[in-house]
């Protein structure tokens with residue numbers, strides 16, 4: 001039986017850009033969008049067109065130039081925002097207006113200072129206006145993670161009737177636990193009478209380090225779009241990381257009944273491009289795209305990987321765009337990796353005693369020096 005498609009919605013250029021210090025100009029956004037298009041990302045949220053003249057130009061430039069992915073602009077549930085988004089997206093092959101309004105009691109009372117009934121009215125009016133400008137409209141219940149379920153059922157049913165075809169349920173402040181969030185998605189899909197007319201989407205923040213876990217738990221309960229960012233960039237502690245979501249789905253086809261169209265070989269180059277443009281370094285131990293994600297320094301692991309990579313690797317480095325996995329020699333390394341590394345440098349040992357002697361000298365050096373370079377090894381062997 002063929003699996004459902006999971007829509008990958010990348011918001012590096014919108015929510016990712018909301019990381020303090022990560023602003024991008026229009027050429028930088030286009031360069032990243034081109035890389036996302038190569039990766040076959042389904043939807044690229046290029047910005048928030050009304051935010052500034054520069055962001056309007058950026059959304060427009062991306063919409064005019066990217067032809068294989070849907071291009072999206074965010075807008076509040078405000079006429080002007082929606083009209084400006086529609087204008088910026090005019091040149092898109094496939095454009096989407098994404099409009100949102102907060103639905104939690106806290107946000108409605110203190111931030112919007114609106115009664116719940118007025119929020120519903122505003123949402124419906126906004127979706128209708130967006131549909132007049134664009135076929136493809138997404139609606140988000142901001143702070144859904146702290147919203148009342150009955151209220152969300154009511155507003156979502158009405159915005160689907162008004163023409164929204166993607167319903168996004170963001171855990172805006174990263175407050176939810178995986179089981180709880182997945183249950184919300186399941187309940188919405190089961191209880192809303194017209195839920196079959198829309199794709200349910202998730203958008204999770206990482207304030208408690210649960211953005212990817214929450215997104216994946218929701219996919220198990222019927223979500224069919226995940227909003228995510230390269231390197232997990234995003235407001236505060238960031239969004240669900242695109243590379244982690246995708247590789248979880250790809251690595252565990254036995255667990256997930258969805259598949260993605262992504263060309264995973266572009267993941268690492270895209271991560272490096274985003275890091276270079278934003279100036280946000282990727283931590284070495286970051287899953288998939290960190291420098292150490294496919295590196296081994298411990299002797300027992302190196303020995304296992306030399307015999308069969310699957311002993312310590314659940315994915316292939318090459319499948320996500322690394323040239324290869326890496327063996328790093330250090331104080332935890334063993335004889336097998338040492339010998340194999342030196343063989344790669346053209347050095348063979350005549351007998352076991354020679355190997356043993358060189359290995360003892362290497363361990364002494366490794367106790368003193370953090371990074372062992374090939375030059376260190378060559379001078380050690382010479383001595």
Ligand SMILES: CC(=O)SCCNC(=O)CCNC(=O)[C@H](O)C(C)(C)COP(=O)(O)OP(=O)(O)OC[C@H]1O[C@@H](n2cnc3c(N)ncnc32)[C@H](O)[C@@H]1OP(=O)(O)O
Nearest residue numbers: 018048050051052076077078100101102111112142172235
């Ligand atoms: C969870 C998220 O990531 S939401 C997206 C967050 N991203 C951004 O805010 C980046 C872009 N934002 C901006 O450039 C600006 O905030 C703008 C252009 C949207 C608005 O700027 P301003 O008009 O100066 O308003 P300001 O930002 O000070 O306040 C927001 C106003 O929008 C209202 N508002 C907030 N969200 C919504 C919404 N979804 N729908 C309607 N109104 C909303 C607020 O209640 C507030 O209204 P008030 O001015 O009557 O008090």
Ligand SMILES: CC(C)C(=O)C(=O)O
Nearest residue numbers: 100140142143170172
């Ligand atoms: C506007 C929505 C999609 C959002 O970014 C959030 O709630 O975090």
